[in-house]
Structures are given as structure tokens and as C-alpha cells.
Amino acid sequence: MQTAECGFYDNTSASPFPTRLHLWLLALGIDVCFIRKRCPTDHAKIERTHQTMTLQALLGQRWPDQTALWAGLDARRAMLNQHIPSCVFQGHAPLQAYPGAAHSGRSYRPEWEVEMLAPDRVFGYLTRCRWFRRVRANGRLDIGGYDYYLGTTWRNQMLELRFDATQGCFLGQPAGSDITLTIAP
Numbered sequence: 001m002q003t004a005e006c007g008f009y010d011n012t013s014a015s016p017f018p019t020r021l022h023l024w025l026l027a028l029g030i031d032v033c034f035i036r037k038r039c040p041t042d043h044a045k046i047e048r049t050h051q052t053m054t055l056q057a058l059l060g061q062r063w064p065d066q067t068a069l070w071a072g073l074d075a076r077r078a079m080l081n082q083h084i085p086s087c088v089f090q091g092h093a094p095l096q097a098y099p100g101a102a103h104s105g106r107s108y109r110p111e112w113e114v115e116m117l118a119p120d121r122v123f124g125y126l127t128r129c130r131w132f133r134r135v136r137a138n139g140r141l142d143i144g145g146y147d148y149y150l151g152t153t154w155r156n157q158m159l160e161l162r163f164d165a166t167q168g169c170f171l172g173q174p175a176g177s178d179i180t181l182t183i184a185p
Helices: 020-027 040-058 066-082 110-116 119-127
Strands: 130-134 140-143 146-149 158-164 169-174 181-183
Touching: 020 119, 040 066, 119 158, 130 140
Parallel strands: none
Antiparallel strands: 130 158, 140 146, 158 169, 169 181
């Protein structure tokens, strides 16, 4: 069972592990939280934006390539944000009503990400979680989409897994045992 607050998780087990996207965002210092599952009314504005972009920029359109598609989407988003009035904003376009929303105030370029990544944030997050996995008959188990071989000694055993940030590894304890297995990620 996972004990962390929120985020992207695999949906292939009853004890889900965060996805690589979630871990990458955490390493960048971005907190990931979600609304309740299957409650589109909780994020109606986002759903409406997706619907508007689909209707106005995608349906009935043909794009020669991906670059043209992105350019078309960017142009439509700019039009919607800068020029088309909205009753929500008393007849102003969103960026006319809130010009400060045009930029987060934080400069960003993809090539800067390496310097922004902080594995300790990921380690801290993983340390607060625990997972349960059954070792398959062939001695393997899956953690976060990666396959680990533990040996047939542990086949069909249920392991409780946790992450040890000081060692940078997973620690697995078979049910009803005092033995702790160290699993390097």
C-alpha cells in the first residue's frame, strides 16, 4: 500500500509505484497533486479548455507535420488568451484581464534541467512510501516498471518494500521474516 500524498502512479498493481514522469517532476522541485479520480466537475475549467482547443484547433483541421500542428495550436492558444473576450473576465481576454499570467516569472529552458534536478527530493519522497510485491515463480519482481531478479529462494513470497535514502536502495522484507533484502535501483 502506498502512503504518499498524491501523484502519478502505475495502475498495474494494488500497491502502485510513482511513474518516471512523477519522479522527474519531483526532482525538478514540482509538487504533483491531483483532484479526486473520475470527478471532471472538479476541474471543469481545464476540461473546458481541452474541449475548446479540440473544437477550435484540431477537429476538421489537417496539418502536414507535427511542427505545423504545434504552430497551429500555439497560434490558437495565443488568440484565445490574448484576443477573444470572455464573460468570465468581464469581456476581456484572459491575458488582458491578467497580464501577469503570461509568464510564471521563472525562466526555463530544457537544457537547464540537469542543473535543476535534485535526486534528494525524489529520495525524500520515496522514503515516505512503502509497496508490496509478490516475487514471481521465476524469482523476479517489478518496481516502477523495472524487473528485478531476487532468486528463486524468494519465489511466491510477498515482500514489503521501502526506500532507504541513505543507501539509495530499496529494502525488501519477506512477510513473517526478519531478513531484509537490499535491491539496488
